Amino acid sequence: MIRVYVSSVIDAAADTVWSRIRDFNALPLWHPAIADSRIENNEPSDRVGCIRHFHTRDGGLIRERLLALSDYDYTCTYEILESPMGVANYVATLKLTPVTDGGRTFAEWSAEFDCAEGREHELNELIGNGVFQGGFDALKRHFARR
Amino acid sequence: MLQKVVRSTIIDAPIERVWAVIRDFNSHDQWHAVVDQSRIERGESSDQVGCVRNFTLKDGAHIREQLLTLDDRHYKSTYCIVEATVPLQRYVATVTLKPVTDGNRTFWHWESTFATPPGMERELRDMVAQGVYEAGFENLRRHLREGGDLRVPGAARESTLAAMPRALPVASRRIVVPRYGGPEQMVLQDADCPAPGPGEVRIRQRAIGVNYIDIYLRRGWIPPMMAEGGTPGMESAGSVLDWGEGVHGFLPGDRVAYLWHVPGSYAHVRNVPADAVVRLPPTVEDETAAALLLKGLTADYLVHDLGNLDRRGPGARVLVHAAAGGVGLLVCAWARKLGATVIGTVSSEAKARLAREYGCQHVIVSENYRFADAVQQLGGADVLIDGLGEAARDENLAALARRGHWISLGNATGALAQVDTQALLAKSITFSRPVVFDYVATRAELERRAARLWAALADGTLKPPPVERHSLAGAAEAHARLERRATSGALVLLA
Numbered sequence: 001m002i003r004v005y006v007s008s009v010i011d012a013a014a015d016t017v018w019s020r021i022r023d024f025n026a027l028p029l030w031h032p033a034i035a036d037s038r039i040e041n042n043e044p045s046d047r048v049g050c051i052r053h054f055h056t057r058d059g060g061l062i063r064e065r066l067l068a069l070s071d072y073d074y075t076c077t078y079e080i081l082e083s084p085m086g087v088a089n090y091v092a093t094l095k096l097t098p099v100t101d102g103g104r105t106f107a108e109w110s111a112e113f114d115c116a117e118g119r120e121h122e123l124n125e126l127i128g129n130g131v132f133q134g135g136f137d138a139l140k141r142h143f144a145r146r
Numbered sequence: 147m148l149q150k151v152v153r154s155t156i157i158d159a160p161i162e163r164v165w166a167v168i169r170d171f172n173s174h175d176q177w178h179a180v181v182d183q184s185r186i187e188r189g190e191s192s193d194q195v196g197c198v199r200n201f202t203l204k205d206g207a208h209i210r211e212q213l214l215t216l217d218d219r220h221y222k223s224t225y226c227i228v229e230a231t232v233p234l235q236r237y238v239a240t241v242t243l244k245p246v247t248d249g250n251r252t253f254w255h256w257e258s259t260f261a262t263p264p265g266m267e268r269e270l271r272d273m274v275a276q277g278v279y280e281a282g283f284e285n286l287r288r289h290l291r292e293g294g295d296l297r298v299p300g301a302a303r304e305s306t307l308a309a310m311p312r313a314l315p316v317a318s319r320r321i322v323v324p325r326y327g328g329p330e331q332m333v334l335q336d337a338d339c340p341a342p343g344p345g346e347v348r349i350r351q352r353a354i355g356v357n358y359i360d361i362y363l364r365r366g367w368i369p370p371m372m373a374e375g376g377t378p379g380m381e382s383a384g385s386v387l388d389w390g391e392g393v394h395g396f397l398p399g400d401r402v403a404y405l406w407h408v409p410g411s412y413a414h415v416r417n418v419p420a421d422a423v424v425r426l427p428p429t430v431e432d433e434t435a436a437a438l439l440l441k442g443l444t445a446d447y448l449v450h451d452l453g454n455l456d457r458r459g460p461g462a463r464v465l466v467h468a469a470a471g472g473v474g475l476l477v478c479a480w481a482r483k484l485g486a487t488v489i490g491t492v493s494s495e496a497k498a499r500l501a502r503e504y505g506c507q508h509v510i511v512s513e514n515y516r517f518a519d520a521v522q523q524l525g526g527a528d529v530l531i532d533g534l535g536e537a538a539r540d541e542n543l544a545a546l547a548r549r550g551h552w553i554s555l556g557n558a559t560g561a562l563a564q565v566d567t568q569a570l571l572a573k574s575i576t577f578s579r580p581v582v583f584d585y586v587a588t589r590a591e592l593e594r595r596a597a598r599l600w601a602a603l604a605d606g607t608l609k610p611p612p613v614e615r616h617s618l619a620g621a622a623e624a625h626a627r628l629e630r631r632a633t634s635g636a637l638v639l640l641a
Binding site: 005006007008009097098099100101102104106108121125129133136 | 152153154155156244245246247248249251253255280283590594
């Protein structure tokens, strides 16, 4: 089991950041690597169990199921059902925690998954640096412009 | 009704360093201004779960608190008040640290629940939130900034409080080479080290690695890298003094090492880009780091990236020239661990013994670079790690196996003239001319390779090479010995 963990500090209150990322269907609105997204079967995007169906900018199709959503803890947990990345048993959690000092947000994004031997480093780089840190960088840029 | 207080902050220091202070249940009198004295009752150790700390606060109050949880895996500590002169009832508090991977900082979360006598809710909430938690954040920040956590108990305070003031030049001495030439050209000069610029870390160097490339620089063989009047040296280990704008994740006193493609490490104090700097684990001494960083990362890309020894499988034949040298010994040990058959050339019997000790199975002692026949008797070299250069060119071609890979690493006998591609064609030989800096071009790659190097040291795959020490002023003697091929293992200058 591989574990990827990335964390950052975003210069906005946690509920403000949460309102930007809470919508399970909103990835294209805030994550620069995602091209489009829809929720399958026209379900609401905050119904636990719903499936988002989206494409990355390089054309890859990914389907992910919402496993947990908490407006109290600012967490969102999901699993990958289908992706070109070659991962299995992939479960990820995105979590925000208020930093009371300065009204900022501590953001954590972690994933656990299995993969073919020898691909650990490459996937760690792709997911940790490309997907997670790339998303945090976009949030940092967005909230720095306020 | 239970009151709940939550406060959190970001500390600009790596989590290991913050946790080292926080996990000591008896440390508050060293860093928290409200605590006058702290002791652990009954002589128990401060990391013994269940121990009780006894505080005297600056305002005269007394508090006894018991440690309920200490979790090194999750950086978490929970404790409760068992007796206090302040009316905090059923007080249970938890401190949790989390790493901020973006910037190598620390998120610190401090929360508690408690009951109070009626009417005192607000007063006590403010006291805990501001007087204890927020003040604690500030106090710990100052403590780390002043290097208070690095202070040896009982040592004179001034040694750490005299940490270099920021943004001022610091007196230093460095080796300069006014004219390209022999070792005698190197002279030690007084020279201030300026304040670190944006993105730079200023390092008080303690151990400086000497590499063969330093000799090329001094001789003027690579003028684009070092002009006359320059200072040689590519690596060193020491501690952080201060840093410039935009640098995160360091504190004064952090033990670090660096490897950078711009020469200049033969000095007491130096500025280098933060991206070239790696933190040292406590198990790696300064001298070991200086002796190993460039050579060890070189051995790492040689055996893994270019030699592909982790993929070739057992029995691949590796020929290592200068097998008893700094890089040679590391390559011998690492290649052997990966299952290769290691063949080495050395210039003396004493060096042959050393090479064997480090895992070289077939040692060829040759003063005049004759080794091809002996290597061919073993089947020829699948991978050739060549630090010799021109004098051994024909022997090297003869020693290589079909589809062998020739890695030209150095020019100890003179620069390798152009390689005839027809000669390569004869046996489908491939040829590489690598330089280590291209293999640590990003911070992530440097950290990954360094981590692999420290791990190889820790698990015994590599043992530190013997280190020959010279003073910085004795750099000329160190170079002279290296050029006379009189050294074995690694050369380190102590600053």
